[in-house]
Amino acid sequence: MPKKTVEDVAWQGKRALVRVDFNVPMDDARQITDDTRIRAALPTIAYLSDRGARVILMSHLGRPKGEPNPKYSLRPVADHLASLLPDKRVAFCPEAVGEEAQRAVAALSDGDILLLENVRFYPGEEKNDPQFARQLADLGDVFVNDAFGSAHRAHASTAGIAEYLPCVAGFLMEKEVGIMGRALANPERPFVAIIGGAKVSDKIKVLENLLPKVDALIIGGGMANTFLAVEGHDMAKSLVEEDAKDTARRLLDLARTSNRKILLPVDVVAAKAFAPDAEHTVRLVSELQPDEMALDIGPASVEAFRREILAAKTVIWNGPMGVFEMPAFAKGTFAIAQAMAEANATTIVGGGDSVAAVEQAGVADKMTHVSTGGGASLEFLEGRTLPGVAVIEDK
Ligand SMILES: Nc1ncnc2c1ncn2[C@@H]1O[C@H](COP(=O)(O)OP(=O)(O)OP(=O)(O)O)[C@@H](O)[C@H]1O
Numbered sequence: 001m002p003k004k005t006v007e008d009v010a011w012q013g014k015r016a017l018v019r020v021d022f023n024v025p026m027d028d029a030r031q032i033t034d035d036t037r038i039r040a041a042l043p044t045i046a047y048l049s050d051r052g053a054r055v056i057l058m059s060h061l062g063r064p065k066g067e068p069n070p071k072y073s074l075r076p077v078a079d080h081l082a083s084l085l086p087d088k089r090v091a092f093c094p095e096a097v098g099e100e101a102q103r104a105v106a107a108l109s110d111g112d113i114l115l116l117e118n119v120r121f122y123p124g125e126e127k128n129d130p131q132f133a134r135q136l137a138d139l140g141d142v143f144v145n146d147a148f149g150s151a152h153r154a155h156a157s158t159a160g161i162a163e164y165l166p167c168v169a170g171f172l173m174e175k176e177v178g179i180m181g182r183a184l185a186n187p188e189r190p191f192v193a194i195i196g197g198a199k200v201s202d203k204i205k206v207l208e209n210l211l212p213k214v215d216a217l218i219i220g221g222g223m224a225n226t227f228l229a230v231e232g233h234d235m236a237k238s239l240v241e242e243d244a245k246d247t248a249r250r251l252l253d254l255a256r257t258s259n260r261k262i263l264l265p266v267d268v269v270a271a272k273a274f275a276p277d278a279e280h281t282v283r284l285v286s287e288l289q290p291d292e293m294a295l296d297i298g299p300a301s302v303e304a305f306r307r308e309i310l311a312a313k314t315v316i317w318n319g320p321m322g323v324f325e326m327p328a329f330a331k332g333t334f335a336i337a338q339a340m341a342e343a344n345a346t347t348i349v350g351g352g353d354s355v356a357a358v359e360q361a362g363v364a365d366k367m368t369h370v371s372t373g374g375g376a377s378l379e380f381l382e383g384r385t386l387p388g389v390a391v392i393e394d395k
């Protein structure tokens with residue numbers, strides 16, 4: 001069902017209360033180390049301001065547990081936002097609700113932008129307290145949800161607030177939900193999903209939701225070990241989840257009976273320790289030694305996965321192929337990023353680590369879509385209805 005967006009509202013003079021996800025990484029000196037999420041919200045902010053709305057932005061930053069904490073203040077984000085929008089007036093309010101916030105909103109002229117302080121400085125935010133949601137709602141005329149990255153949270157500023165205000169999607173929300181939604185509901189085929197990361201248990205629902213939809217499911221990373229163990233391989237010291245073996249077996253059976261391909265690594269980078277400087281070598285999965293663990297996929301696996309990706313028309317990727325934080329075990333992950341960059345397909349990357357990998361590989365701009373949501377994109381791939389999406393009005 002298509003949702004209402006910012007384009008469905010006449011904005012002149014209205015107060016647009018916009019939830020953004022400005023939960024950006026910062027270093028110890030409170031410098032923003034990656035402003036992707038801020039830049040991703042600019043189209044919505046500029047659109048509203050250009051149409052004469054008074055733009056009031058709400059976000060969380062970090063997990064301050066319901067009380068003010070200068071470490072998690074959004075003030076540096078307001079300064080950065082002002083530098084990205086040199087032609088606009090951008091102000092910061094050190095409160096998110098109450099008299100000071102109301103005064104700051106009342107002082108806005110059409111087109112002005114105001115960022116409120118971290119909504120998680122208030123206990124009502126994460127509790128989705130109706131009174132807190134109401135206090136936020138008092139600051140605006142229309143609620144715009146552009147925080148895809150927080151859409152899996154049913155909090156006051158992402159969901160509860162919609163009880164009190166009409167709710168439309170911002171451009172980022174529309175794009176995220178549109179691209180991923182289309183890929184899952186009506187993909188151009190062949191449709192290939194690549195799932196990696198540490199554990200099967202974190203991604204059971206993703207695997208279950210995707211398997212019936214895809215033509216091929218590529219499994220890499222630590223989670224592949226459990227599947228390989230079920231197929232009869234001795235994975236030696238590799239991370240294998242005993243508790244997830246039944247799930248892995250069930251998925252392999254389902255793939256066989258439903259004619260879906262599951263591709264597992266055929267070779268791995270084997271190391272004697274989980275350490276950046278560990279001695280390591282490429283081995284066939286069947287030749288892993290008793291004192292070794294698999295920490296990356298090997299070149300033959302890369303080649304097989306690459307062929308599948310290059311033949312696809314839609315590719316979704318979540319989770320690294322190995323311990324890519326350590327350069328010795330990052331090759332497989334970067335090779336997958338490269339293959340996706342070369343594919344003549346709709347390519348979608350979601351999940352914090354895989355997004356970091358495509359950025360480090362320098363190919364983020366070659367993807368059709370790099371999601372700004374970690375947890376949110378994972379829950380979307382699980383097929384769940386995200387609370388922050390559910391509250392947006394249907395057209
Ligand atoms: N073979 C392996 N053995 C052990 N750990 C591994 C292996 N392969 C990958 N990992 C680890 O898995 C972790 C990433 O898994 P995770 O499921 O969190 O990925 P993600 O979904 O992309 O990220 P996020 O949870 O941030 O959205 C990385 O820290 C990586 O080192």
Ligand SMILES: O=C(O)[C@H](O)COP(=O)(O)O
Binds near residue numbers: 063153374376
């Ligand atoms: O970074 C994220 O995934 C979102 O901003 C949500 O943050 P949270 O996990 O603290 O709710």
